[in-house]
Amino acid sequence: MKSRTTLILVLLAVVAGGLVWLDARKGLTTEDATAKRRRLVDLRSDEVTRVELIHSNQTVVVEKAGEQWNIKAPLAVRASTGSVNAILDELEFTERERTLTEKELAGTKLAEFGLDTPRVRATVTGKKGAVTVLVGGETPTKDGLYVQVAGSKSVSVVRKELFDRLNVQLDDLRDRQLVDFPTENASRLEIKSPQRAIELTRNVAKTNAASRWVISRPLAIRADQTGASELLNALSGLRVSDFVSEDPKDIHAYGLDEPAHEVTVWTAGNDAGTSLLLGRALTNDAEKVYAKLKGSDSIVTVPAAEARKFDAQVNDLRDHRLFAVNAGDVQGIDIQRGAETISLARDGDAWNVLTGAGANEFRADDVIMPSLLSQLVNVVAKEFTVDVATDLDKFGLVAPPVSVTLRGAGTNVVARLLLGAENATAGIRYAKRADEAFVYGLDTNALRLLPSRPLDLRDRSIADLKADDITQVTIRRAADAVTLDRAADKTWRLTVPAQGVLDSDALRQLLEALAGLRAEEFERTGLEGLAEYGLDAPEVSVTARAGEKTWTLAIGKDAPAGMKYASWNEPPLVFTLPVSAVAVFTAPLVTLPVTTNPTPAEVTK
Numbered sequence: 001m002k003s004r005t006t007l008i009l010v011l012l013a014v015v016a017g018g019l020v021w022l023d024a025r026k027g028l029t030t031e032d033a034t035a036k037r038r039r040l041v042d043l044r045s046d047e048v049t050r051v052e053l054i055h056s057n058q059t060v061v062v063e064k065a066g067e068q069w070n071i072k073a074p075l076a077v078r079a080s081t082g083s084v085n086a087i088l089d090e091l092e093f094t095e096r097e098r099t100l101t102e103k104e105l106a107g108t109k110l111a112e113f114g115l116d117t118p119r120v121r122a123t124v125t126g127k128k129g130a131v132t133v134l135v136g137g138e139t140p141t142k143d144g145l146y147v148q149v150a151g152s153k154s155v156s157v158v159r160k161e162l163f164d165r166l167n168v169q170l171d172d173l174r175d176r177q178l179v180d181f182p183t184e185n186a187s188r189l190e191i192k193s194p195q196r197a198i199e200l201t202r203n204v205a206k207t208n209a210a211s212r213w214v215i216s217r218p219l220a221i222r223a224d225q226t227g228a229s230e231l232l233n234a235l236s237g238l239r240v241s242d243f244v245s246e247d248p249k250d251i252h253a254y255g256l257d258e259p260a261h262e263v264t265v266w267t268a269g270n271d272a273g274t275s276l277l278l279g280r281a282l283t284n285d286a287e288k289v290y291a292k293l294k295g296s297d298s299i300v301t302v303p304a305a306e307a308r309k310f311d312a313q314v315n316d317l318r319d320h321r322l323f324a325v326n327a328g329d330v331q332g333i334d335i336q337r338g339a340e341t342i343s344l345a346r347d348g349d350a351w352n353v354l355t356g357a358g359a360n361e362f363r364a365d366d367v368i369m370p371s372l373l374s375q376l377v378n379v380v381a382k383e384f385t386v387d388v389a390t391d392l393d394k395f396g397l398v399a400p401p402v403s404v405t406l407r408g409a410g411t412n413v414v415a416r417l418l419l420g421a422e423n424a425t426a427g428i429r430y431a432k433r434a435d436e437a438f439v440y441g442l443d444t445n446a447l448r449l450l451p452s453r454p455l456d457l458r459d460r461s462i463a464d465l466k467a468d469d470i471t472q473v474t475i476r477r478a479a480d481a482v483t484l485d486r487a488a489d490k491t492w493r494l495t496v497p498a499q500g501v502l503d504s505d506a507l508r509q510l511l512e513a514l515a516g517l518r519a520e521e522f523e524r525t526g527l528e529g530l531a532e533y534g535l536d537a538p539e540v541s542v543t544a545r546a547g548e549k550t551w552t553l554a555i556g557k558d559a560p561a562g563m564k565y566a567s568w569n570e571p572p573l574v575f576t577l578p579v580s581a582v583a584v585f586t587a588p589l590v591t592l593p594v595t596t597n598p599t600p601a602e603v604t605k
Helices: 002-025 030-038 081-093 161-166 225-236 248-254 304-311 368-377 504-515 579-586 600-604
Strands: 050-054 059-065 068-073 098-100 120-126 129-138 145-149 155-158 186-192 197-201 214-217 242-245 261-267 270-282 285-293 299-303 332-337 340-347 350-354 360-363 383-386 402-407 413-423 428-433 439-443 472-477 480-486 492-496 521-525 540-546 549-559 563-569 572-578
Touching: 050 081, 068 081, 081 120, 081 161, 120 161, 129 161, 145 161, 186 225, 225 261, 225 304, 242 248, 248 285, 248 299, 261 304, 270 304, 285 304, 299 304, 368 402, 383 428, 472 504, 504 540, 504 579, 540 579, 549 579, 563 579, 572 579
Parallel strands: none
Antiparallel strands: 050 059, 050 120, 059 068, 098 155, 120 129, 129 145, 145 155, 186 197, 186 261, 197 214, 242 299, 261 270, 270 285, 285 299, 332 340, 332 402, 340 350, 350 360, 383 439, 402 413, 413 428, 428 439, 472 480, 472 540, 480 492, 521 572, 540 549, 549 563, 563 572
């Protein structure tokens, strides 16, 4: 007896082990395999190609073509892939809470479970064929459903969520995206209304950098790239609020026979284009507008706020930037005022101001240049003054006082901007690109950083020396002078006057201020005729020697806006310094020894 029991236990262990082995062969853990055996149907949602849902009042059939689900009955329209997948996921993963076997069902009728006339009959077809699930009534405890797989003699109890997911109507399964297209492949967009037509085009065959939108109708003009993209996204993102009618004879009732807008998009491979008609607003809900795809019977509503995006005027879609270029692509700038031209060339991250011969005259200021370049490439039109300028003299553009040319690599001209007269009343300055017929109005301060002369762009750093390289310094104030020399051991010694106590901290501050000297504004070059700046007899002068070279900073009289005039000898420049920056050069460096005069009695001794 014991041997027989032992044999049975061994056989059971072998069977269990075999099941585990088979599960492992299928790539399932024992836990996964157990869960799979509890599932209502053996189904893989990604293998399903057809779904049929039969309700008491309607039958809906959807079929898959590639990755797209389409409704075949009762209408031939696109289906929502997300909605169909949600149904399939629910069917795939629904588990039996318990099962009533054929034996347990003996003496009962399907009507007792609501399965004689099921609330939903769902049939899915895949690689393994078709399987049908019948959804009956609720259990007495109202927390479950009776269901039966067609062909089975058992009845299962499952969670109520299955009915919630399967109890969908036609509109729940329809795709609510009106115009389905990849925005990156769009090559043409047209917006027609009874008053106007606007057309935008681009060459999608070019690289992304070169594929730019242009307005081709009613004018051939540059388009605002952001505005064009926003329109495409608005069209692609438009969603149906309500499905209204499938009768094409109703088109006139909703203002779609003479639509407020007809929006058509063309993409690569779609030469015919896809057109959306937008009609009038609902009489009982102004926040919705009637719409339909041209060639489709379906009449729907969409949010009025989204439809209003296609009210755009042509000027709303124009590129307001006068230079459609990135700052990093600009390699040269020419600023012409009358017969004088200021030319700049990029040198890595820096800029050089060029002479008339094209050689480097001096380095441009590394603070001013990025601001100037940013102002140029981002300058925008305040108004589009005229589209066809027949009288350029009216705008001061026949012989413009100023022009700005941006150059790319080599001699490539990106664009040339002509700046004309100002209209003080409107607060604008007229401008025109040399390659366009249009006249723009710029804010009068839009290009306030444009220099009047090369010196305005000069690097504000004055001294080309280091504090530690200075070996001698002389400070002259009125009639007295202090001269200091650096000894071989790097210590400073007082030469003039012969005696005194040196303030080492004040000396260090002076030397560092001299080496790091930066002008506020340049007045002129050359050191002739300096009386108007008080530099013919300066308040203070600082002369520094380093190696074989000598530099002199002279500080003159007060300048406007809390400044002081100053000059430098190499190169010869006159400029202004903030009064606060001058203080370090006027501070005393040496304390003279105190002397007392002898009394008459001491002298006689």
